[in-house]
Amino acid sequence: MKTDNLTRGSAIGIDFGGTSVKIGSLSQLLSEENNNVRSLKTSDFETVDSLISAMVEVVNEFREKEEIITVGCGVPGLVDFDNGHIHMLTNVPGWNDIALKDIMQKELNLPVHVDNDANCMAYAEYRYGAAQGCSNVVALTLGTGIGGGLIIDGKLYRGSNFAAGELGNYSIDYRGPSNAYGLKGALECYMGNKQICELAENRFQGKDLPDGGWTPEEVTNKAKKGDLIAIEIWDQVSEWLASALASTAWLLNPDAFVIGGGVAKAGRFLFDPLKEKIKSQVSDVIAQDLKILPAFFGNESGIIGSAAQALDYADH
Amino acid sequence: MKTDNLTRGSAIGIDFGGTSVKIGSLSQLLSEENNNVRSLKTSDFETVDSLISAMVEVVNEFREKEEIITVGCGVPGLVDFDNGHIHMLTNVPGWNDIALKDIMQKELNLPVHVDNDANCMAYAEYRYGAAQGCSNVVALTLGTGIGGGLIIDGKLYRGSNFAAGELGNYSIDYRGPSNAYGLKGALECYMGNKQICELAENRFQGKDLPDGGWTPEEVTNKAKKGDLIAIEIWDQVSEWLASALASTAWLLNPDAFVIGGGVAKAGRFLFDPLKEKIKSQVSDVIAQDLKILPAFFGNESGIIGSAAQALDYADH
Numbered sequence: 001m002k003t004d005n006l007t008r009g010s011a012i013g014i015d016f017g018g019t020s021v022k023i024g025s026l027s028q029l030l031s032e033e034n035n036n037v038r039s040l041k042t043s044d045f046e047t048v049d050s051l052i053s054a055m056v057e058v059v060n061e062f063r064e065k066e067e068i069i070t071v072g073c074g075v076p077g078l079v080d081f082d083n084g085h086i087h088m089l090t091n092v093p094g095w096n097d098i099a100l101k102d103i104m105q106k107e108l109n110l111p112v113h114v115d116n117d118a119n120c121m122a123y124a125e126y127r128y129g130a131a132q133g134c135s136n137v138v139a140l141t142l143g144t145g146i147g148g149g150l151i152i153d154g155k156l157y158r159g160s161n162f163a164a165g166e167l168g169n170y171s172i173d174y175r176g177p178s179n180a181y182g183l184k185g186a187l188e189c190y191m192g193n194k195q196i197c198e199l200a201e202n203r204f205q206g207k208d209l210p211d212g213g214w215t216p217e218e219v220t221n222k223a224k225k226g227d228l229i230a231i232e233i234w235d236q237v238s239e240w241l242a243s244a245l246a247s248t249a250w251l252l253n254p255d256a257f258v259i260g261g262g263v264a265k266a267g268r269f270l271f272d273p274l275k276e277k278i279k280s281q282v283s284d285v286i287a288q289d290l291k292i293l294p295a296f297f298g299n300e301s302g303i304i305g306s307a308a309q310a311l312d313y314a315d316h
Numbered sequence: 317m318k319t320d321n322l323t324r325g326s327a328i329g330i331d332f333g334g335t336s337v338k339i340g341s342l343s344q345l346l347s348e349e350n351n352n353v354r355s356l357k358t359s360d361f362e363t364v365d366s367l368i369s370a371m372v373e374v375v376n377e378f379r380e381k382e383e384i385i386t387v388g389c390g391v392p393g394l395v396d397f398d399n400g401h402i403h404m405l406t407n408v409p410g411w412n413d414i415a416l417k418d419i420m421q422k423e424l425n426l427p428v429h430v431d432n433d434a435n436c437m438a439y440a441e442y443r444y445g446a447a448q449g450c451s452n453v454v455a456l457t458l459g460t461g462i463g464g465g466l467i468i469d470g471k472l473y474r475g476s477n478f479a480a481g482e483l484g485n486y487s488i489d490y491r492g493p494s495n496a497y498g499l500k501g502a503l504e505c506y507m508g509n510k511q512i513c514e515l516a517e518n519r520f521q522g523k524d525l526p527d528g529g530w531t532p533e534e535v536t537n538k539a540k541k542g543d544l545i546a547i548e549i550w551d552q553v554s555e556w557l558a559s560a561l562a563s564t565a566w567l568l569n570p571d572a573f574v575i576g577g578g579v580a581k582a583g584r585f586l587f588d589p590l591k592e593k594i595k596s597q598v599s600d601v602i603a604q605d606l607k608i609l610p611a612f613f614g615n616e617s618g619i620i621g622s623a624a625q626a627l628d629y630a631d632h
Binding site: 078087135136148150152153155157158159160161162163164165166167169170171172173174175181182183184185239240242243244246247248250251252253254255280281282283285286288289 | 475
């Protein structure tokens with residue numbers, strides 16, 4: 001682990017999710033000595049203010065034990081990164097128009113940076129994870145939906161309105177079904193968690209139904225046992241994803257795709273056909289150095305990425 | 317015209333094409349006083365060396381009349397921008413592995429920059445054309461094929477192997493026909509010049525066939541007369557293009573798309589449905605500031621963009 005920038009002090013990362021807020025110290029997470037991640041259940045807090053107060057309290061508890069010079073926060077929604085103002089959060093009621101950066105900076109008397117959680121994941125992988133040493137990286141998380149973040153010339157690229165990187169809203173069929181935004185054939189409509197489960201239901205036709213119903217994990221378990229239908233399901237998913245990523249490779253000519261999230265746990269059943277289908281649809285020049293990598297970090301990428309960004313801003 | 321950077325001297329731009337090499341001075345082209353563009357016919361030169369010598373001679377003739385501090389060259393193919401080495405040119409036999417930058421710098425004793433022509437077009441539009449004042453721009457030329465160039469955070473983005481921006485190789489249908497690179501459903505296979513002519517042949521079914529056969533211009537001429545089939549052809553083309561550009565907007569959240577080339581001369585018949593179809597497939601946040609603009613420059617964009625880049629490098 002490259003921890004050269006931790007000499008002046010550590011950073012706290014806050015991973016803000018729909019059900020819980022996880023808070024940890026970058027130095028602790030990278031040293032792996034003490035993964036003392038604290039978790040707050042969002043439903044325990046009736047107001048936005050009370051949840052923010054609890055977050056501030058936890059950060060201050062970390063400060064009692066080590067030198068903390070900055071705080072990063074990754075949130076599931078649209079953020080104006082420059083002023084740390086949250087426009088809205090997906091699946092977190094009440095979090096509209098919250099000046100989170102200002103409020104927390106005042107309470108903590110520390111610099112605070114607030115960014116989209118997919119951007120934090122991308123930064124964690126670029127800075128300390130699978131894409132270390134790469135300059136241009138497309139990172140994506142495959143789960144209920146599909147999130148994405150872009151590293152361009154060694155920096156997070158957020159777009160003109162901080163809305164870039166939405167790989168789930170990538171059309172793979174101009175005549176496909178419309179999603180909530182009117183986009184036809186959005187990748188998310190083909191290979192979200194729910195769609196993969198439906199595909200399994202259709203393909204297995206009631207055969208071998210697991211007790212809890214089909215999940216991506218159950219499809220992978222079947223594939224591991226050599227089940228051809230399960231292997232074909234991941235091959236189909238890889239075809240959809242390869243279409244979007246081959247086009248992205250033509251557009252951005254990146255060093256690496258980094259792929260995480262629950263669906264990516266299919267491992268070689270997804271990655272082997274995916275690599276073949278991407279590389280067979282791009283030029284030799286684009287294919288030659290292109291890496292298609294599973295994410296290094298799991299659930300901790302939001303904490304690590306938000307903290308790592310904050311620390312790198314503190315250094316510049 | 318913003319010509320603030322021309323006080324120290326002008327730059328020569330060289331637009332290297334399959335049939336001719338056009339050479340002009342940035343100050344002259346921007347002042348519009350004297351569009352003294354020189355043209356060399358590539359077929360007049362038997363060897364690469366003799367063509368380069370002729371290019372050097374023309375540049376030296378420009379230097380007799382005004383102070384020239386740098387030279388830019390845009391070429392139709394893959395270039396290593398850092399060392400100005402041409403890997404190969406599309407449709408220009410014999411131009412493989414040419415160290416054009418080194419050769420010309422030695423002959424001219426001036427800094428020379430060599431870049432892909434679509435990148436030069438993008439830079440011309442960003443610096444002096446339709447996308448002035450924008451930070452993040454996707455520029456594309458619609459012609460025999462489709463070329464593209466990206467401006468990211470105010471700089472040309474070339475990708476990890478100088479191969480970025482290839483919007484023609486953008487899949488709009490994961491089950492579509494394969495192109496020369498194996499990509500299924502590439503945009504170029506739907507709306508290249510030739511494909512638009514074929515579409516017109518199919519839709520008009522022999523009716524109203526122009527003397528020279530169908531061309532994009534003839535389709536536009538029919539549309540101007542209110543012909544519904546011609547209007548529908550441009551509507552269909554806009555549907556294909558909108559699919560690729562809506563996805564690109566979700567990915568890059570740019571300020572502007574700038575669209576040039578022969579096919580873009582369809583004007584409102586292409587741009588009106590295109591704008592509507594892009595904006596109806598992206599979020600309000602992405603749509604709010606997104607401009608979809610015809611290119612400002614025509615054939616001169618290669619000269620202006622290559623010269624403008626060279627001059628901006630001279631200033632930094």
